[in-house]
Amino acid sequence: MSLLAWVIVLYKYWKGHCKIIPLALYMFTVAVCVDLVGSHVLSGVPYDIRNRVVLGTSLQSAAETAYLVVSFIFLILSLVCLRGYRGPGRRILQIGSVVLVVIKCLGFIVIVLTLPGMPLCC
Secondary structure, eight states, rough: OOHHHHHHHHHHHTTOOSSSOOHHHHHHHHHHHHHHHHHHHHHHOOOOOOOOOOEEEHHHHHHHHHHHHHHHHHHHHHHHHHHTTOTTHHHHHHHHHHHHHHHHHHHHHHHTTTTTTTTOEE
């Protein structure tokens, strides 16, 4: 979705229909990239280190929660930046940001429910 928004905005920019690239597009792209970088970093961490306890939970759960929170913050900033923007790519950025906010909220609920002592814990 981020790639589609970039294509729309850059096409309009090169054609001269818009003069600026919206800040919301950068925020949305960072939110998407945080997840990709986070999963890549976690895949490179040795298994015995992933299960090390940090703040009462495993390092993997703590890192996933941190990536989720950072990505959620950038998505909210993207939505805030979109409020005043009326150019190309606005609709796709709005839809993408709202969809990802819902996915992040559901992911956070699943992480919380899988913590030790919660109903979905092993």
